[in-house]
Amino acid sequence: MCYMAECIECGASVSLHDDVEAGEIIDCGTCGSELEVLETDPVALDTAPELEEDWGE
Amino acid sequence: MNIGVLYSRIRRDEKLLLNELRERGHEVTKLDVRKLRFDLSEPPAALSACDLVVDRCLATSRSVYATRFIDSYGVPVVNTPETAAVCADKAENSLALAGAGVPTPRTEVAFTKETALEIIESFGYPCVLKPVVGSWGRLMAKIDSKSAAEAILEHKATLGHYEHKVFYVQEFVEKPDRDIRVVAVDGEPIAAMVRSSEHWLTNAAKGAHTSEFELDGTARDLVARASDAVGGGLLGIDLMETGSGSYTVHEVNHTVEFKALDEATSIDVPARVVDWLEAVATQEVVA
Structure with a gap:
């Protein structure tokens, strides 16, 4: 089972696995945008944050 | 147990951790650090149910401050803010290792490009210039010549955030x-x-x-x-x-x-991590 959502950049359909988590980053298979999953029920997407200098481990 | 997972991005690492925690029947409180407000004395309501918080912040700055606040509320957090503060900064990290007698590459720090160049010349080529905060190999420079050193130092001094004017020079191993x-x-x-x-x-x-x-x-x-x-x-x-x-x-x-x-x-790494989280949480609950 998977959820379907709409890419907020290009409008294409994006499929999400049923165990998708809020906070996950997914790629739009059509335009390549990185999208952040804001909510899972219902699915809400936003553009993913840009890489920051202090990101890492 | 209720384990709080402090995060801003759910990477594969966090997903492995969340799945392992849930499969073992633990309650998980997802704590999006971007949405939390840290008062000087009153913890965010979301923390109240947590027996233990595990810091999985992607941003070092958030990790350092958030763990400090969470610890101040008396909520157990791993890693501790003290560990975060040492590991977040390469100079602190090097000082801690050297201070404990752990073999670590020869390192010197300077605050002007002229003095940094003196260090580089004394180390010889190649040597390495690293940002004091950063990860994933970003902004690391292997310096092969004096002209390269001069250029990189000038770029860092001119274009960089103030932390880039803390010149951390290390021997090339x-x-x-x-x-x-x-x-x-x-x-x-x-x-x-x-x-x-x-x-x-x-x-x-x-x-x-x-x-x-x-x-x-x-x-x-x-x-x-x-x-x-x-x-x-x-x-x-x-x-x-x-x-x-x-x-x-x-x-x-x-x-x-x-x-x-x-x-x-x-080895099932997330399982071993959760074994340890369970042990730490149990100790905290008993204490």
């Missing part, structure tokens, strides 16, 4: 095209891998090839001592081989990524 990543809990290794690349940077994030590595007694001892030096916890400890069975510890990471290690080894 002639390692055998690989380094070693150990994930350990309170100094006890969970698993280790080598990260191999023809490039001088051997970070997994830079595409290095990874494979399982069996630690010998010397390496295990260094892992335990390096962990102690930074205050313990769930850590990613990086070692380089320096020949004749000896090692140098170049870095300890406090929000360690373990997905590459989980894939490279036969």
